[in-house]
Amino acid sequence: MITPSLADMGYELVRITLTGSEKKILQIMAEKPDGTMTIEGCTEVSRMVSALLDVEDPIAGAYDLEVSSPGIDRPLTRQKDFERWSGFEVKVELEQAVDGQRRYRGKLLGLEAEMIQLLSDDGTRLELPFSDVRKAKLILTDELIAASTRGT
Structure with a gap:
């Protein structure tokens, strides 16, 4: 509305x-x-x-x-958010578990074919369905702060 x-x-x-x-x-x-x-x-x-x-x-x-405003550690709610904030640390919670897990954390690599691309802390590349995202947000890091002050 x-x-x-x-x-x-x-x-x-x-x-x-x-x-x-x-x-x-x-x-x-x-x-x-x-x-x-x-x-x-x-x-x-x-x-x-x-x-x-x-x-x-x-x-x-x-x-x-x-x-x-969404703030510096903003929620990621739209597909374009997952593309725009690629390269930064994120937390993602899914509605349905993928490989027995619903909560993920790692470096956002973008979005391809409606799948969130994530690099986990242990170096594993993950694909998570955008359609199953319950919550996702940027994690406040020094890199995010630096990028935000530059106007990224």
Whole structure:
């Protein structure tokens, strides 16, 4: 529902989550296509989303709205994220186990034919199905910090 309006404003949706049962929190992560997000951008997106949700009213009851950038140790949610952040350390959790394992950590090598390419810490090359990703995120490392300050 919010993706078209975000796109019109020049933003991309990274992730949307609704958590909590008694006190609900709707969290929206967005960014510009170049991966940037400012405080002013968060404010702009928050105002647009608030107005849209007030009209559409898709969430029953009260909730708090949080709009943020994905941050430096960002979640990887889209196929392009796995390509863009190739070369950095990641954690990946799958819905279904591959070779008896659901959680992986290693160097991201990219995405080929809908399979995440990962080099594990022991040097094993792994292929994990993108369609089975439950959660994936960058791991905060000195290399990631250095790349982020360069604007990668």
